[in-house]
Amino acid sequence: MARAFLFVLDSFGIGGAPDAAEFGDDGANTFVHIAQAAARGEADRAGLREGPLDLPNMTALGLGLAAEAATQPDEAVPAQRPVTGFFGAAQEVSKGKDTPSGHWEIAGLPVPFEWGYFPDTQPTFPDHLVVAILRETGLPGILGNCHASGTEIIARLGEEHIRSGKPICYTSADSVFQIATHETHFGLERLYDLCARVRRLVDPLNIGRVIARPFVGETAADFVRTANRRDYAVPPVEPTLLDRITEAGGRVIGIGKIGDIFAHRGVSEVRKAAGNMALFDVALAAMDDAADGDLVFANFVDFDMLFGHRRDVAGYAAALEAFDARLPEALSRLVDGDLLILTADHGCDPTWPGTDHTRERVPVFGTGPGLAPAPLGVRTTFADIGETVAAHLGLPAGQHGRSFLAELADA
Numbered sequence: 001m002a003r004a005f006l007f008v009l010d011s012f013g014i015g016g017a018p019d020a021a022e023f024g025d026d027g028a029n030t031f032v033h034i035a036q037a038a039a040r041g042e043a044d045r046a047g048l049r050e051g052p053l054d055l056p057n058m059t060a061l062g063l064g065l066a067a068e069a070a071t072q073p074d075e076a077v078p079a080q081r082p083v084t085g086f087f088g089a090a091q092e093v094s095k096g097k098d099t100p101s102g103h104w105e106i107a108g109l110p111v112p113f114e115w116g117y118f119p120d121t122q123p124t125f126p127d128h129l130v131v132a133i134l135r136e137t138g139l140p141g142i143l144g145n146c147h148a149s150g151t152e153i154i155a156r157l158g159e160e161h162i163r164s165g166k167p168i169c170y171t172s173a174d175s176v177f178q179i180a181t182h183e184t185h186f187g188l189e190r191l192y193d194l195c196a197r198v199r200r201l202v203d204p205l206n207i208g209r210v211i212a213r214p215f216v217g218e219t220a221a222d223f224v225r226t227a228n229r230r231d232y233a234v235p236p237v238e239p240t241l242l243d244r245i246t247e248a249g250g251r252v253i254g255i256g257k258i259g260d261i262f263a264h265r266g267v268s269e270v271r272k273a274a275g276n277m278a279l280f281d282v283a284l285a286a287m288d289d290a291a292d293g294d295l296v297f298a299n300f301v302d303f304d305m306l307f308g309h310r311r312d313v314a315g316y317a318a319a320l321e322a323f324d325a326r327l328p329e330a331l332s333r334l335v336d337g338d339l340l341i342l343t344a345d346h347g348c349d350p351t352w353p354g355t356d357h358t359r360e361r362v363p364v365f366g367t368g369p370g371l372a373p374a375p376l377g378v379r380t381t382f383a384d385i386g387e388t389v390a391a392h393l394g395l396p397a398g399q400h401g402r403s404f405l406a407e408l409a410d411a
């Protein structure tokens with residue numbers, strides 16, 4: 001009996017990426033900077049949280065030692081010893097610091113090419129693309145056409161969008177074409193249809209994702225995005241761990257946006273929920289349902305979407321503490337033959353300038369009955385995570401990365 005559980009804390013980087021400077025991110029460290037801010041009392045918010053970052057369950061597994069492996073000891077991150085889990089860090093081979101690159105590489109497929117990006121100019125989208133979108137859809141025009149934060153741009157342009165019927169189109173440092181429209185005034189299905197059309201039009205530009213960002217509310221003061229976001233990703237260019245598992249007869253239960261990130265390739269079942277806590281509930285139910293040979297692959301998106309990009313240190317700290325408090329519920333479900341790995345897909349340091357992701361190493365830590373605590377060091381690719389899951393489930397080795405399963409057995 002072997003089952004695997006892979007939990008991705010979206011954007012929970014731990015610094016130390018050797019190529020961070022190439023991204024303008026030298027020194028970025030999502031975990032340590034949150035911990036430092038909290039230790040200084042700068043992550044206090046009345047009614048939400050206060051004081052030093054308190055992550056007893058992840059620390060007991062080895063999160064503090066993982067951070068030490070990624071950078072160096074830091075007093076804001078007490079590295080408790082002994083720990084109960086295996087722990088280390090991993091750095092990314094793929095050239096992008098985006099969600100698909102991170103997840104594909106975790107699933108054994110480093111992205112072998114450069115994504116297309118839109119320049120940080122105004123307008124950002126090439127004229128021929130905008131002309132093609134308008135011709136194909138009959139829309140009267142687009143708003144935005146710039147790099148933006150999604151919450152700021154709907155506050156700025158949402159009312160004009162409702163009046164004019166023009167969708168708000170924007171991008172970021174990621175390879176994305178994002179479209180924000182009002183859920184009822186414009187219509188949700190109409191937005192999805194628009195995104196599917198734009199998906200085809202940006203294929204030649206190698207854009208990783210078109211993202212539908214529906215919102216509700218009637219004025220700038222109360223516009224809020226809904227949980228009906230949908231990502232239209234390029235399908236993985238080679239088979240991933242997910243395909244290997246399903247081809248071998250196992251099931252892959254994707255929690256949250258996992259299905260979208262892999263363009264539904266190799267995902268047997270999609271289970272969505274709004275918010276980290278609801279996602280955690282769904283992940284626990286999937287753990288109960290998983291059988292021999294199955295993978296539960298969960299993405300916890302709030303860290304990134306609600307707090308990292310919004311540069312909300314207190315919010316990020318509170319979300320980590322809430323996640324940590326739920327972890328024993330997952331640990332108590334582990335039975336012989338189970339493997340639980342926690343990791344992240346990139347950084348999004350809420351103390352860093354701007355609103356984009358940050359290039360960082362990610363933590364890799366976890367446990368399973370019968371697995372001894374062990375240091376994993378710094379893995380040279382996220383693909384080691386996928387290869388470890390593959391080895392654990394008894395699958396043949398893949399093309400990229402190296403399993404650390406034997407290191408756990410030997411420890």
Ligand SMILES: O=P(O)(O)O[C@H]1O[C@H](CO)[C@@H](O)[C@H]1O
Nearest residue numbers: 148149150151172174176309
């Ligand atoms: O500012 P919002 O709309 O949340 O956008 C963020 O979400 C996108 C997809 O994760 C990223 O590219 C980033 O720009």
Ligand SMILES: [Mn+2]
Nearest residue numbers: 010011099345
């Ligand atoms: Mn992400």
Ligand SMILES: [Mn+2]
Nearest residue numbers: 304305309357
């Ligand atoms: Mn993001």
